[in-house]
Amino acid sequence: MVKKIxxxxxxxxxxxxxxxPVMVASGTFGYAEExxxxxxxxxxxxxxxxxxxxxxxxxxxxxxxxxxxxxxLNSIGLENPGIxxxxxxxxxxxxxxxxxxxxxxxxxxDPAEFSVLTNQLDKISGVCAIELNISCPNMQKDKLISQxxxxxxxxxxxxxxxxxxxxxxxxxxxxxxxxxxxxxxxxAGSNAVALINTLxxxxxxxxxxxxxxxxxxxxxxGPAIRPVAVRMVWEAYNKIKIPIIGMGGIMDxxxxxxxxxxxxxxxxxxxxxxxxxxxxxEIISGLRQYMADNNIVNLSSITxxxxxxxx
Amino acid sequence: MKTLQIKVxxxxxKKLKNDYWHLEFESGLIAAKASAGKFLELKVNKxxxxxxxxxxxxxxxxxxRIKLIYEVVGKGTQCLSERRPGEFLDxxxxxxxxxxxxxxRRRSGGQSIIVAGGMGVAPLVFLAAQLKPDKPLVLLGARxxxxxxxxxxxxxxxxxxxxxxxxxxxxxxxxxxxxLKEILSRDFKADKPANIYxxxxxxxxxxxxxxxxxxxxxxQLSLERHMACGFGACLGCVVSTKTGYKRVCxxxxxxxxxxxxx
Numbered sequence: 001m002v003k004k005i006x007x008x009x010x011x012x013x014x015x016x017x018x019x020x021p022v023m024v025a026s027g028t029f030g031y032a033e034e035x036x037x038x039x040x041x042x043x044x045x046x047x048x049x050x051x052x053x054x055x056x057x058x059x060x061x062x063x064x065x066x067x068x069x070x071x072x073l074n075s076i077g078l079e080n081p082g083i084x085x086x087x088x089x090x091x092x093x094x095x096x097x098x099x100x101x102x103x104x105x106x107x108x109x110d111p112a113e114f115s116v117l118t119n120q121l122d123k124i125s126g127v128c129a130i131e132l133n134i135s136c137p138n139m140q141k142d143k144l145i146s147q148x149x150x151x152x153x154x155x156x157x158x159x160x161x162x163x164x165x166x167x168x169x170x171x172x173x174x175x176x177x178x179x180x181x182x183x184x185x186x187x188a189g190s191n192a193v194a195l196i197n198t199l200x201x202x203x204x205x206x207x208x209x210x211x212x213x214x215x216x217x218x219x220x221x222g223p224a225i226r227p228v229a230v231r232m233v234w235e236a237y238n239k240i241k242i243p244i245i246g247m248g249g250i251m252d253x254x255x256x257x258x259x260x261x262x263x264x265x266x267x268x269x270x271x272x273x274x275x276x277x278x279x280x281x282e283i284i285s286g287l288r289q290y291m292a293d294n295n296i297v298n299l300s301s302i303t304x305x306x307x308x309x310x311x
Numbered sequence: 312m313k314t315l316q317i318k319v320x321x322x323x324x325k326k327l328k329n330d331y332w333h334l335e336f337e338s339g340l341i342a343a344k345a346s347a348g349k350f351l352e353l354k355v356n357k358x359x360x361x362x363x364x365x366x367x368x369x370x371x372x373x374x375x376r377i378k379l380i381y382e383v384v385g386k387g388t389q390c391l392s393e394r395r396p397g398e399f400l401d402x403x404x405x406x407x408x409x410x411x412x413x414x415x416r417r418r419s420g421g422q423s424i425i426v427a428g429g430m431g432v433a434p435l436v437f438l439a440a441q442l443k444p445d446k447p448l449v450l451l452g453a454r455x456x457x458x459x460x461x462x463x464x465x466x467x468x469x470x471x472x473x474x475x476x477x478x479x480x481x482x483x484x485x486x487x488x489x490x491l492k493e494i495l496s497r498d499f500k501a502d503k504p505a506n507i508y509x510x511x512x513x514x515x516x517x518x519x520x521x522x523x524x525x526x527x528x529x530x531q532l533s534l535e536r537h538m539a540c541g542f543g544a545c546l547g548c549v550v551s552t553k554t555g556y557k558r559v560c561x562x563x564x565x566x567x568x569x570x571x572x573x
Contacts, residue, residue, distance in 0.1 A: 028544065028545065029544060030544040034543045034544040035542075035544065037313040037314040038314045038316060038403070058556055059546060059549070062536070062547075062549050063537055063547075064547045064549065065545060067387075069360050070360045070362055071362060072362060072363060072539055074545070074547060079546050079549075079556065222359070222362050223359045223362070271539075273544065274539045274540035274544065275362065275363060276354075276401075277316065277403070277542075
């Protein structure tokens with residue numbers, strides 16, 4: 001007879017308790033309401049909102065998306081209603097779901113906007129954690145905060161002083177050493193890092209001899225970037241102690257497990273939400289099945305436990 | 312309201328002519344929610360290349376049967392054309408805001424005109440079926456006679472049909488929008504049409520909207536844009552309107568010609 005074991009897939013990230021390690025990634029899930037009716041939102045480990053800025057942002061010039069081999073480019077440009085309307089119009093629905101709400105924030109012009117946003121969100125009990133999006137590639141900036149260890153350290157340190165809420169720092173893969181930046185976020189007091197944001201990319205319509213998205217260059221996501229993301233999670237895992245939320249082309253249970261085995265405490269489903277809105281829920285049950293099949297009681301017992309590669 | 316994501320069995324998937332295909336599947340659930348101008352998001356393959364679903368408008372409903380027509384233009388529609396009867400398709404929909412023809416008492420006495428360009432004919436046959444008691448006038452345009460679609464279907468619905476081909480191989484020689492201009496100045500001088508409905512390539516829709524503005528006629532235009540999700544989450548498919556960017560998949564695909572910025 002097969003021995004039945006009860007698998008525990010709950011995880012902790014800073015002071016945040018998640019009933020399961022599967023979240024949905026910022027920018028791919030709107031403010032959850034868009035998915036109402038397509039899936040049971042209450043089953044998610046957590047929801048990360050589309051990034052909020054201080055003022056409303058109209059976003060970038062269309063066309064904003066195009067498909068690439070096993071991936072897609074986007075240049076939405078952080079279209080969002082701004083913090084005030086987010087709190088008034090979007091947060092009440094999110095809070096009704098009874099699952100942790102992680103609010104992603106970004107600055108448009110001045111890094112000080114992160115402080116203003118954090119002060120405002122810190123007062124709201126329905127906000128469980130704040131994700132610092134210092135890695136959006138679609139803001140027409142020459143350099144991102146997360147492309148410099150010192151700037152990352154300074155920004156996170158500043159925000160850290162303003163809140164006791166769980167702070168997650170989302171990092172860009174467009175760097176030479178991801179572990180160096182992840183370490184800077186940890187030293188500055190971040191409770192976790194989210195790896196990875198999109199890779200910058202470009203696609204050209206050869207008949208029009210024009211770029212296929214309005215801002216010429218955009219962020220590449222989807223299964224095409226998964227090996228890069230897994231490698232970065234593994235590199236960061238070897239350098240830092242704080243939890244890693246792994247993401248980049250997670251489509252199913254197998255791809256989620258790659259990230260967990262590479263060292264991710266939790267995972268975020270991104271682009272897959274567009275194609276299969278139920279992908280995250282399928283991964284939650286798939287993880288339970290994998291653990292039962294392999295006699296794993298705690299997910300933490302496989303997190304970062306890579307064995308040596310044998311021929 | 313619950314949005315449907317279901318697996319449907321393909322009944323037929325046949326080439327009509329050139330690169331145009333006709334696909335049918337059975338789904339009472341989708342049929343019950345379908346209306347002209349709404350669309351479906353189809354997963355055309357099993358793997359990740361192509362990655363995204365393909366938005367295809369609903370061409371018709373009979374009983375519980377859904378009809379689609381599509382043009383093979385790239386990797387996604389090529390995959391769709393390779394799917395065989397008996398296979399299952401993962402479908403999300405019906406999605407978006409479709410055409411909004413006046414109903415019941417609101418139905419005005421004026422004539423409705425449908426302007427269809429190329430593949431844009433797909434949702435307009437469904438619309439003509441919904442407008443049937445009003446017997447809409449249909450202006451059907453294509454590059455050549457060979458590329459004209461759905462002539463018989465419009466005739467079967469009792470619509471008056473006028474053809475425009477770019478090369479003059481059938482009907483009016485020139486663009487369907489030139490034909491629209493001509494009939495507006497010739498046949499509708501005294502009695503303005505109540506509504507103009509259009510779907511087709513972007514330059515055609517722009518021309519229809521400008522002609523309608525000049526003549527002070529209400530227009531409803533169905534737009535096409537590249538979509539990543541199709542249900543309002545990615546904000547990829549936006550168009551400029553008088554009140555800012557709007558999502559073609561959610562607030563559209565049908566917009567009033569007055570609100571669009573060209």
